[in-house]
Amino acid sequence: MIDLKNLTPFQLDALKEIGNIGASHADTALSELLRKKVWISVPEAKVVPLDEVPQEFGGAEKMVVGVYLQMQGQISGNILFFFSQETAMTLADILMNRPAGTTKVLNEMDQSAIKETGTILAGSCLTALSALTNKEIIPSIPYYAMDMLGALVDFIIINLSQNAEYAMIIQLEFSESEYKIDGSFLLLPDPQSLEVILTSLGVG
Amino acid sequence: MDDPIKVGIADLKVSTAPNKIVTNALGSCVAIVLYDAVHRVGGLAHIMLPSTAFSKIRSNPAKFADTAVPEMLNMMKQLGATKTTTSAKIIGGAQMFANVLVEPLGNIGQRNVLAAKEALAKENINIVAEDTGGDCGKSVEVDLENGDVTVRSIKYGINKL
Numbered sequence: 001m002i003d004l005k006n007l008t009p010f011q012l013d014a015l016k017e018i019g020n021i022g023a024s025h026a027d028t029a030l031s032e033l034l035r036k037k038v039w040i041s042v043p044e045a046k047v048v049p050l051d052e053v054p055q056e057f058g059g060a061e062k063m064v065v066g067v068y069l070q071m072q073g074q075i076s077g078n079i080l081f082f083f084s085q086e087t088a089m090t091l092a093d094i095l096m097n098r099p100a101g102t103t104k105v106l107n108e109m110d111q112s113a114i115k116e117t118g119t120i121l122a123g124s125c126l127t128a129l130s131a132l133t134n135k136e137i138i139p140s141i142p143y144y145a146m147d148m149l150g151a152l153v154d155f156i157i158i159n160l161s162q163n164a165e166y167a168m169i170i171q172l173e174f175s176e177s178e179y180k181i182d183g184s185f186l187l188l189p190d191p192q193s194l195e196v197i198l199t200s201l202g203v204g
Numbered sequence: 205m206d207d208p209i210k211v212g213i214a215d216l217k218v219s220t221a222p223n224k225i226v227t228n229a230l231g232s233c234v235a236i237v238l239y240d241a242v243h244r245v246g247g248l249a250h251i252m253l254p255s256t257a258f259s260k261i262r263s264n265p266a267k268f269a270d271t272a273v274p275e276m277l278n279m280m281k282q283l284g285a286t287k288t289t290t291s292a293k294i295i296g297g298a299q300m301f302a303n304v305l306v307e308p309l310g311n312i313g314q315r316n317v318l319a320a321k322e323a324l325a326k327e328n329i330n331i332v333a334e335d336t337g338g339d340c341g342k343s344v345e346v347d348l349e350n351g352d353v354t355v356r357s358i359k360y361g362i363n364k365l
Contacts, residue, residue: 051212054213061343068304143302143304144301145339147231147300148229148343148358149229150228151231151298151300151340152231152341153231154213154231154232155304155313157213158309159309161259162309163260
């Protein structure tokens, strides 16, 4: 099994490149969906001790809305897309064609629309990952929850903790200036799949 | 009074009155709280997995229900606690995203709760209160003055155990 602590800068750069290509796909998809120019930051690929994952993204008690998907197939792992409640309300306004500031509570339709955004983002990134590695990857259906970030991610940490002490995370940050939307998109491959990814990229 | 003692993920702490112990944002993880009301000694473990059989990395006893309970009892003993006057409260073990089952663990929250109960039964420790399952995150504060546990969640506000 690959030792996450010893990933080389070269390997991390290769992983970042997945983020770069994923980001350019996601950028287009999200801008089309929201009919706004969405900015996606330069992706990061980082290795974080499992117990510090919530801290890395703003703290365990930070209130967020999250969409979770599983990666399945030849590459497996976790995808988490999360943002503040304010961003979730704004996203709902835009997606449901309501005037800005209308949404005060996220009803089931809003939640479905937000989940769909997660599916589109995940799809863009997985298409990039699949093309780069030549592996088949299937996203699960999206799951929605609103709670403390630490509580939302702990089952992902638990799953990774069966085989690893660290998580390799590819992170994209996106924002839109007019409506002040911002959020984070995380890709956490399983340790076994990380090895598959690195080998397929020729940096195993 | 000093700041409350913080317990992270896969971590455990013990202390004495009048201190407080806190842990934040439990999802599928479980907090096992032990308190000896006579000697006013207590502890909190924030476990991730039912037992050492579930992970290749086993060095940290606070990570597993089956190893955290004896470890905590041992540490409490050194502070003057006795098993016969110690009782337990358990919190957490939720399923945050409804119906997500990540194989091979399945509903890991539920399995963690069951494992915590088994580990406590094995040591003959009574569970006097629990706030487990459901689909919401919880933060916990234990007051070692009296063993009171305060559970905070967005859905249900404050629940005293």
